[in-house]
Amino acid sequence: MRTVEVFADVLCPFTHAGLRTLVDRRDRHGLTEPHLRIRAWPLELINGKPLDPHHVEAEISALRASVRPDLFAGFSVDAFPTTSMAAFAVTAAADRTGDSVLIEQVGLALRNAVFEEGLDIGRPEVVEEIAGRFGLQPLDAEATSTAVRADWDEGRTRGVVGSPHFFTEDGGSWFCPSLAISRDDVGNFVIAWKGDTEAFVDHVFG
Template sequence: MRTVEVFADVLCPFAHVGLRTLIDRRSERGLTEPRLRIRAWPLEVINGKPLDPHHIGAEISALRASVRPDLFAGFSVDAFPSTSMAAFAVTAAADRAGDPVLVEEVGIALRNAVFEEGLDVGRPEVVEPIAGRFGLEPLDAEATSAAVHADWDEGRIRGVIGSPHFFTDDGGSWFCPGLNISRDDVGNFVIAWKQDTEAFVERVFG
């Protein structure tokens, strides 16, 4: 089965848009692959601190206003997780199973839980039922940390810039390929589709 590798944080709204958009485009074309093998790019580890929910909220407001008004229906600043590690415990368990379909479905389910259902996937008692839907047992803290750091190390070796970073099976390397992100004069996010978004989509599905 063909796959596209994606290094991404579970709590990154730009990754949520990128992943969901590729899946939408795949469905529109009546295709079932390539599947998305979603790897960990742990922003809280890289930055040395949890993601700021208010900063994430500002990014989401810009995303909804410009490119994906249909997403983030359940986002809540108050319920935003303080860590992604509990969610990574589930994604790492899925990756161990070696099934590309499972890896993608688990990754999307966790992101939908955060951004569409307003759930705190930083809490083990929240992610355990999600894992159970897929017949998975979340990894323990030590195994999760090892898996996450292994992905981070590999991503750095391969030139990952940030979340999300896509690698196509023909050797292409694309950081946040769909979105052009900037700020206006007063610091508000300004987001639009990149001019080469369609070129990326064609590269994936062509």
């Protein structure tokens, strides 16, 4: 079964938009693969602090205004998680199964929970309910840290730039391939589809 690897943070709005765009395009073409093996790129650890919900809100406002007005309907600053590690405990458990379909479904479900349902996936009881839907038990804190840091180390070795970074089976490497992200003169985010977005999508599904 064909897969595309994605190194990404579970709380990154650009990842949510990118993953959903690929899945939507796959569905539109009536395809069942490739599936997305979503690996951890833990911005909380990389930056040494949790993501700022107000910063994320600004990114989401730009995404909704320009490229995906249909997403992020349930985002809430007040419910935004203060940690990604509880969610990574579930994604790491899914990755241990080696089931590419399950790995993708779990990754998408967690992102839908925070961005579409307004749930705090930093709370263990919230992620435990999501894990239960897939017959999974979240890893404990030590095992989660080991798994996340292993992905982080591998990502650095493979040249991951940030979240999301895609790798195709033929050796293709693409950082945030769909979105051109900049700021205007007063510091507001400006987001647009990249000119080579279609080339990336064709590469994935070709």
